[in-house]
Amino acid sequence: MNFPTSLFKAYDIRGLVGTELTPALAEGVGRALADFLPDEGPICVGYDMRPDSRELAAAIRTGLMHQGREVYDIGEVASDMIYFAVGHLQAAGGAMVTASHNPGAYNGIKLCGREARPIGIETGLADLRDAVAADRYKAADAPGRHERRSIMEAWVKHALSFVDAGGLKPYHIAVDAGNGMGGLVMPHLAGKWPLTVEPMYFELDGTFPNHPANPLVAENDRDLIAKIKAERLDFGLAFDGDGDRAVMVDELGRIVPGHIMTAMLAKHFLKRNPGANIIYDARNSHLVRDVVEENGGHAIRSRVGHSFIKADMRRYDAPFGGEFSGHYYFRDNFYADSGLIGALVGIQVLSDSGQKLSELVDEYAARYARSPEINFSVTDKDAKIAELAKLYADGAIDHLDGLTVTYPDWWFNVRPSNTEPLLRLNVEATTSQVLAEQEAKLKAVLGTA
16 A cells, blocks of 8 residues: 555654545555554444544444454543553453644544554554554454443543542632533533533534644633633643643743642652652753652653653552643553643642642742743754763763753753654753843754744
């Protein structure tokens, strides 16, 4: 089969609908996945609200059944629900049709194996790509079958098990689902917790008519922030398109960044798991390390990306892991990430604190000044990283993920994009003045962002 091999990314398959990601390709992925998964047993298939997701999911099911595999069709779900379904139903693996927060012209496929173990380019996705390209599939004795399985009730019960739902304070909040899958899930919490929710853009629409479903971009949270301020709400939540990330927004209209949320949740899990290991990614703040150590835990850095985080959580038996990008992982959720569980635990932390969200966040934010992640277009990424390593050779250097250089009052990480000719820079310092000075020097070396 002819297709752009670049559709197979580091962690998933993603491309333009119709011209790149087609039903024929999706069927091939289904056939290759059926052959690749070593265990017998059913394979779960779900899809998001994008206009073509149902058709692509049907094509994956066809491919799986062509290879003789049993399929559990779990229907229209959030991405974190596919991970739960695979673990909860003891399935051999799963496929989720979604392009997460990408614009409506795109779609994609996320894959996992037994116990929701991720299938990325280094753990099988390259093998699937090659099999589809060569039309190389095993002969099946007989076609498989499929059955419909609804997991919403079990999923909501599972997510709520992470908190004392009845004991939460009766906050009045707004929730912006961005016309994504959060709008399907959130109504199922009604009557199961004491919060009053003002729904925003709960109507499922994969064309994203109101704003892109990426809450980490402040412009996309404009309507939510306006509502919080106008109605003097306690705080807000914003979900991304496929629902596997949720961002808290305080009563002042400020987005709670990923590093602060990671620190908040890490402290919570250390109270329940004294002395535990906590995983955080290489670009995340030293705040996370400090909070973990202050609360008796062991902070372990991991490479950026869900496959690395999940592998390290299993390796170190960590109850929690967090990424700067706003993905939060939970041991008791099959080590998988979840926007809903992250939001619920964040609300539990706030409720337990007795503070306003802005007050809680300010305690963490005062420790370090940091840049947002800055992208630079670079022709030879390896050469530029080598240049930086030479220029900053007097610092403490490690190469866990790209290049990290640490000094007593500041540090930076620069790492190559897996899919684009870009270097991604993160800088952090003990003061905003040091941050500005060092960020300017790095930009002069890296060029125009």
